[in-house]
Amino acid sequence: MPTSRAEKQVGSRTGRLLALLLAIVVGGCTQPAPKIEPAPLSTIKPSGQSVAKLNSLWSAAVGDEDKRGSTRFVPYVDDTGVYAASIDGGVVRLGIKNGKRAWRRNLDVRLSSGVGGDSKHVYVSSRDGEVFALDKQTGDTVWTQRMSSEVLVRPATGQTSQALISGNAAEGGFDELVIVRASNSSISALDINDGEVLWTARFETPALTLHGYSEPLVLRSGILAGLEDGKLVALSRDAGQLLWESTVSHPSGRSEVERLVDIDANLLIDEAHIYAVTYQGNLVQIEPQRGQVQWSRPLSSVAGMAQDSEHLYVTLEDSELVAITKSAGDIVWRQDAMRGRSLSRPTVVAGERIIVADFEGYVHTLDSSSGELVGRKRSGSTAASNPLVSDQLVADQTTAQGTIFMQNLESRVYALTVR
Secondary structure, eight states, X not given: OOBOOOOOOOXXXXXXXXXXXXXXXXXXXXXXXXXXXXXXXXXXOOSSSOOOOEEEEEEEEOSOTTSOOOTTBOOEEETTEXXXXXXXXXXXXXXXXXXXXXXXXXXXXXXXXXXXXOSSEEXXXXXXXXXXXXXXXXXXXXXXXXXXXXXXXXXXXXXXHHHHHHSBTTOOOOOSEEEEEOTTSEEEEEETTTOOEEEEEEOOOOSSEESOOOOOEEETTEEEEEOTTSEEEEEOTTTOOEEEEEESOOOOSSSXXXXXXXXXXXXXXXXXXXXEEOTTEEEEEEOTTTOOEEEEEEEOOSSEEEEOSSEEEEEOTTSOEEEEETTTOOEEEEEOTTTTXXXXXXXXXXXXXXXXXOTTSEEXXXXXXXXXXXXXXXXXXXXXXXXXXXXXXXXXXXXXXXXXXXXXXXXXXXXXEEO
16 A cells, blocks of 8 residues: 655665666666565555556557567557557557557568657667658658667657657657667757758767666757766757756766666656656756756656656656655655566556556556555566557547557557546
8 A cells, every 4th residue: 555755765775786687788788677576466455446447458469479579669659540669670550449450561670669750650770770760651661761879769759759748649749850869879860751860969878877768858949868877968959959968866886886877767848847867866857948956856767757737656666656746856655566566657547547567467557646556457468668658539538538558578569448
């Protein structure tokens, strides 16, 4: 059950150190692994709240289910369909209501991330740093562009950024640039029409980083990107010029592992502020004009966060879930019933429910006001994409609060309704 507590630092340096799997090192990157014993799933007995019903709408295969993918593969959803990609090079367009395949293309490459999208194209990237733009109607390749290194986060557009900010996959965006974050800490802007590289901004990479990256936010006023050294940067849209940088967390400790403060979690903005959180560091509120930190709270997150008008909902490093006030950064409730279960980034559905998925394919529903668990359903048997995607426009508003789209490690896309 959730409990209200005074603000405290989540975990310790020792605990964080034990939470890293140092045996996996690829190109100076390391992947955090759960070292906490997963909490057993208990019977849900909501008090004073109606039980949330999660119903399967459909599921569909994207690629070879024997080839395990990555939670970096996230479906792109708009009113034309659900677009998904798999590690074996497959890209599909599925019907929103029934999951029926409209087209499938095999790019004959090993993909590393996807799917981004805008009004004309969907975007995926390969392990050798090639970005593909596909026509949304036909799936034909419109252009390709080779980047300087592997791209581990989906190409970002105004449309995908608006979906991250609002939690609503049908939210409209604007089409001008595709922003590509490469693994060598370069950020490039590509022309959506032909893939021409318009500019590239380069940043230094620490000796050791987590094997993942925060997705840049493409805004009308500029580009926001979280870096591996715990800094948040704002870049101009026209030339990639550095407008300001803000330190979210300062590296501390004696070892390189203790000094990890990567911004791997998603960034959020609202009408007046920017929110960012680092691994073994801080959650901060930043004013957007000069990048000044308004408040800072010691929290550690890689999976990420969601928001409504008054609160942030954050999946912590140990898979506890917390609700935090936007006004002052105070913890309102904390839910630890899924501790150690490698939770995904949360998403808010219809302002009332919080949805998270765990490493065994269970989807959990929480009441947003109290953090109480009010529903659970299993979809598949492996971890789901991070983040989950909600699209309230697809749901039947007379009977359901929203529809969730997610993709698991076995390259299957699931659609569920939340009642």
